[in-house]
Amino acid sequence: MLSTGALRAHLLAARLAGPVATSRENSLRSYRLFAAGDPRVTLGVRPEGVWGERELLRLMAERCGVSGDPRQVTGADAIDPERTLARLDAFAGRLAGAAARRAPVLFGTGHPERLLGFYAGLADALSAAGCTVLTPGRGRRVDIPTRFGVRPHQLDYVGGVAFVRDPGARAEGGGQGAHSHSPLPVRAALESAAESADGLPRLVIGDHGWACGAGQMGIEAMGPADVNDPALFVAEAEGRLSVAVPVDDAVAAEHYLPLTRYVLNRARLSP
Secondary structure, three states, X not given: XXXXXXXHHXXXXXXXXXXXXXXXXXXXXXXXXXXOOOHHHHOOOOOOOOOOHHHHXXXXXXXXXOOOOOOOOOOEEEEOHHHHHHHHHHHHHHHHHHHHHOOOEEEEOOOHHHHHHHHHHHHHHHHHOOXXXXXXXXXXXXXXXXOOEEEEEEEEEEOOEEEEEOOOOOOHHHOOEOOOOOOHHHHHHHHHHHOOOXXXXXXXXXXXXXXXXXXXXXXXXXXXXXXXXXXXXHHHHOOOOOEEEEOOOXXXXXXXXXHHHHHHHHHOOOO
């Protein structure tokens, strides 16, 4: 069992919470872009309310623990570990509910180099509990806008977790996954799921566009989010995401595995 105290210490030591690598400048830039409706930052969310920069800063201070002072414009940003722990507990509660219902689940990540192992452990546990871990649309082409123009990507799965590969990337060992903010991969996966015998998931667990895109389409979704990803917290505040967990999403992959253990323990699921 991983205790709350032990996980809190790990969050701080690994810089998953507390002072994080994301700079204040980076966070504030993301809030400006979200307020302007930039799709690179909205991640598929179409807000119902008006979210200007000050409203977003207040929201992120409330949900993540960043400074709510608009005069603080430099330095490292910060995540309150108590808020991370609270949302991990809520995440575990939703996970336990999905397991009890044996709900079909879809996992997806825009951070395969960091978060794939975190999700794969959850996928294994839900599968063992009787849930169907869906893998719709494997191999499907997804055209994603990038700074180099629209680029074709391929939808793939490793350990039951979806992500997209860069054009021409090799599949051996599950590597070469692309970092993506786009909601287009989850839309493609859900379209394929709707056409399959297994049907649509009851829950999507993921980050970036995977969570936001699913939530915007009316499917229950939840996942982790960094302080420069306001879209997930806006979606949570407006009721389109069940849980957004504030956590740095760009540390070494092994540092997320204790989070998997903690969540499964709280959900009373076997790792």
